[in-house]
Amino acid sequence: MFNKVLIAEDHESSNISIRKALEDFGVLSNDYVYYCDDALTRISHAIRSGKPYDLLITDLSFDEDDTPQKISSGTELIKAVKEFQPDIKILVFSAESKPATIDNLFKELSIDAFVRKARRDVTELKLALEAIFNKKTYLSTELRRSIQLSNTYEFKEYDIVLITSLSKGMLQKDIPGYLEKKQIKPYGLSSVEKRLNYIKEALNFTKNEQLIAFCKDIGVI
Amino acid sequence: MFNKVLIAEDHESSNISIRKALEDFGVLSNDYVYYCDDALTRISHAIRSGKPYDLLITDLSFDEDDTPQKISSGTELIKAVKEFQPDIKILVFSAESKPATIDNLFKELSIDAFVRKARRDVTELKLALEAIFNKKTYLSTELRRSIQLSNTYEFKEYDIVLITSLSKGMLQKDIPGYLEKKQIKPYGLSSVEKRLNYIKEALNFTKNEQLIAFCKDIGVI
DNA sequence: GTTTTCCTTACGGGAAACCGTAAGCGATAG
DNA sequence: CTATCGCTTACGGTTTCCCGTAAGGAAAAC
Numbered sequence: 001m002f003n004k005v006l007i008a009e010d011h012e013s014s015n016i017s018i019r020k021a022l023e024d025f026g027v028l029s030n031d032y033v034y035y036c037d038d039a040l041t042r043i044s045h046a047i048r049s050g051k052p053y054d055l056l057i058t059d060l061s062f063d064e065d066d067t068p069q070k071i072s073s074g075t076e077l078i079k080a081v082k083e084f085q086p087d088i089k090i091l092v093f094s095a096e097s098k099p100a101t102i103d104n105l106f107k108e109l110s111i112d113a114f115v116r117k118a119r120r121d122v123t124e125l126k127l128a129l130e131a132i133f134n135k136k137t138y139l140s141t142e143l144r145r146s147i148q149l150s151n152t153y154e155f156k157e158y159d160i161v162l163i164t165s166l167s168k169g170m171l172q173k174d175i176p177g178y179l180e181k182k183q184i185k186p187y188g189l190s191s192v193e194k195r196l197n198y199i200k201e202a203l204n205f206t207k208n209e210q211l212i213a214f215c216k217d218i219g220v221i
Numbered sequence: 222m223f224n225k226v227l228i229a230e231d232h233e234s235s236n237i238s239i240r241k242a243l244e245d246f247g248v249l250s251n252d253y254v255y256y257c258d259d260a261l262t263r264i265s266h267a268i269r270s271g272k273p274y275d276l277l278i279t280d281l282s283f284d285e286d287d288t289p290q291k292i293s294s295g296t297e298l299i300k301a302v303k304e305f306q307p308d309i310k311i312l313v314f315s316a317e318s319k320p321a322t323i324d325n326l327f328k329e330l331s332i333d334a335f336v337r338k339a340r341r342d343v344t345e346l347k348l349a350l351e352a353i354f355n356k357k358t359y360l361s362t363e364l365r366r367s368i369q370l371s372n373t374y375e376f377k378e379y380d381i382v383l384i385t386s387l388s389k390g391m392l393q394k395d396i397p398g399y400l401e402k403k404q405i406k407p408y409g410l411s412s413v414e415k416r417l418n419y420i421k422e423a424l425n426f427t428k429n430e431q432l433i434a435f436c437k438d439i440g441v442i
Numbered sequence: 443g444t445t446t447t448c449c450t451t452a453c454g455g456g457a458a459a460c461c462g463t464a465a466g467c468g469a470t471a472g
Numbered sequence: 473c474t475a476t477c478g479c480t481t482a483c484g485g486t487t488t489c490c491c492g493t494a495a496g497g498a499a500a501a502c
Contacts (some may be wrong), residue, residue, distance in 0.1 A: 012343040016241060017234035034340060063340050095316065119255060119284050122233040167434035169427045172489065176451095188451040193490070206390045208489095212430045213388035216437030393459065409481040414460070429459095 002133065004051060007032035008039035008058040008077060009093065014117065018057055018093065021125045036062055036071035040080050043088070052085055055132065060094040060101075078109045089132050093117065093125065098219025099150035102143060113138035150218040153202045158184065162196060164221050167212050172196075223354065225272065228253035229260035229279040229298060230314065235338065239278055239314065242346045257283055257292035261301050264309070273306055276353065281315040281322075299330045310353050314338065314346065319439070320367050321375060327358070334359035374423045376441050379405065383417060385442050388433050393417075 005027050009015040015032055022030050033039050039058065046052045060074035071077050078090055090111040096102065097116060105111045113128035115121055115138070124140060131138035139147075155163075161184060165175050172192065179187035186192075196208070205211050215221045226248050230236040236253055243251050254260050260279065267273045281295035292298050299311055311332040317323065318337060326332045334349035336342055336359070345361055352359035376384075382405060386396050393413065400408035417429070426432050436442045 010340045011338055012341055013238035013242075013338060013346075014234050016238045016343060020237060020241075021234075065340060117232055117234060119231045119286060120233055122237060125234075166428070166430040169431035171428070173487095186450055190451055190453090190491095191449085194450090197491080207387070207392070209387040209429050209433050210390035212433040213437055213442070216434055221434070394457095407480055411481055411483090412479090415480090418460085 002027050002054045002129075003029060004046065004053045005030040005055045005057065006039060006042055006046075006053045008034075008036060008056065008074070010034050010059060010062045014059070014093070017122055018125065021122050022129070025126050025129050027129075035067065035069055036073070036077040037069045039077055040071060040084075043081055044084050047085055053088060055089040055091060055129075056081060057091045057093055060092060060096050075105070075109065078105075078111065082109070091115065091125075091128055091132060091138075093121070096219075097143075097146075098217070099143075099147040100155075101219040102139070103147050103151070106137070106139070111137075114143065116140070116143060153199065155199075155215075155220050159195065159199055160220060162192060163199075163211060163215050166208055167215075167221055223248050223275045223350075224250060225267065225274045226251040226276045226278065227260060227263055227267075227274045229255075229257060229277065229295070231255050231280060231283045235280065235314070238343055239346065242343050243350070246347050246350050248350075256288065256290055257294070257298040258290045260298055261292060261305075264302055265305050268306055274309060276310040276312060276350075277302060278312045278314055281313060281317050296326070296330065299326075299332065303330070312336065312346075312349055312353060312359075314342070318364075318367075320364075323360070323364060327360070332358075335364065337361070337364060374420065376420075376436075380416065380420055381441060383413060384420075384432060384436050387429055388436075388442055 005022060007015060007018050007022075007030060009018060009032070012034075015034070019030060019032060031042060033042060036058075039056070043053055043056070056078075058074045058077055062069070062072060062074070064072065071080060074092060074094065078092075081088060081090075090109070091113040092105055092111050093115050095117040102114055105114060112132045115124045115128050118124075124138075128138035161179070161182075162175065165178060166172070170178065173189060175192050176187045176189045179185070179192070196211075200206065200208075200211055203211070203214065205214070212221075226243055228236060228239050228243075228251060230239060230253070233255075236255070240251060240253060252263060254263060257279075260277070264274055264277070277299075279295045279298055283290070283293060283295070285293065292301060295313060295315065299313075302309060302311075311330070312334040313326055313332050314336050316338040323335055326335060333353045336345045336349050339345075345359075349359035382400070382403075383396065386399060387393070391399065394410060396413050397408045397410045400406070400413070417432075421427060421429075421432055424432070424435065426435065433442075
């Protein structure tokens with residue numbers, strides 16, 4: 001069984017339920033915090049005291065309040081934690097449903113499990129704990145399917161720059177100047193046009209508006 | 222103390238925490254359901270059996286799953302419930318944070334309390350219960366303030382139609398034909414242009430792409 | 443050294459969007 | 473009945489976007 005588990009979750013209601021789920025699952029020792037900064041402190045202390053945590057359960061979005069934080073999101077927390085303790089297991093418990101975001105958690109941050117706050121979330125939490133304990137990863141089949149669907153086109157860094165610029169209201173004809181200033185190549189207007197056309201072609205879209213809507217939906221911008 | 226309380230909340234984790242909060246508050250009898258339809262059934266049965274509920278605690282958004290429902294949202298549920306039992310107290314517990322929506326709940330549906338799923342939500346739940354028990358309404362001062370400050374643009378049905386059309390790739394010049402077919406007025410191209418300009422003006426945007434991104438962010442499309 | 447290939451950039455014609463102005467038209471008041 | 477107001481629609485000029493084609497330039501192949 002897990003020896004030490006840390007919960008980083010700002011919502012009191014979720015925090016309570018996670019604790020209860022851990023209890024039901026048979027985890028004896030767990031700590032909980034409401035802020036990312038506190039989580040990082042606890043983890044570094046635990047390492048120094050020779051009793052590191054096995055598992056971090058964390059939310060992704062943390063509300064801001066009148067206690068200013070250095071780390072303000074779950075993804076930042078995970079990155080920071082992994083620098084201290086690369087082998088710690090990570091379970092993300094979040095309301096996030098955008099496929100691209102979830103996909104990135106596994107690929108970039110190599111988390112071990114993702115459970116969406118939803119109908120059967122506590123049941124899924126326990127399944128995820130079980131999976132992690134058996135050195136596997138966990139993602140509900142429902143979410144796994146939606147990730148596959150959204151992976152029709154792989155957005156490059158360059159694509160994201162273009163699409164983000166458009167979504168901020170930049171004129172297409174002004175993008176070349178912007179790219180040049182940022183030393184991003186290619187920066188010719190034709191290349192921008194060509195690339196955008198290529199993306200839209202690949203996704204079977206005709207208009208920029210459609211592309212923006214899609215990217216927002218899957219969470220790449 | 223409340224004699225009978227019903228909880229309508231699809232997220233298992235939230236449901237558990239609400240139950241615990243009620244327990245802590247000293248409510249002896251509470252029932253809970255995961256679907257709106259079940260909630261309505263329970264309430265009507267309770268009336269017929271002569272032991273109606275005092276209080277309904279409900280979420281606003283319910284995930285769809287493979288169990289099709291007649292009532293799919295908290296607002297619909299509240300409307301339906303109030304027809305059966307106009308004097309029932311309503312506490313809405315939701316992650317919703319849009320001031321306009323919350324404002325409407327009090328004004329149109331005359332709910333008694335709203336607690337946002339947030340940092341201290343369980344504590345607030347108890348405060349809200351206390352308030353309702355004393356025949357008052359409850360809304361956290363933080364949210365009360367944000368409702369007053371809310372000067373965000375209010376999207377009309379018509380706006381949503383236009384923006385949705387764009388986000389689906391429809392050409393602006395084709396929108397008039399679409400509107401006419403759907404009997405939506407005004408349908409002139411100039412009116413469409415004018416309206417879109419008006420919206421962008423109000424939000425300080427210059428391009429459609431920006432507008433689409435914004436609407437996706439705040440969830441109106 | 444020349445040719446080929448691939449990628450980037452430049453250019454120009456046509457379509458769509460943008461924007462200001464004017465005309466149409468129903469409701470209401472005088 | 474006429475005048476005014478508010479709203480919708482029509483029109484035309486300008487800008488931006490779209491898209492095909494061609495020129496430039498660097499790396500690889502011959």
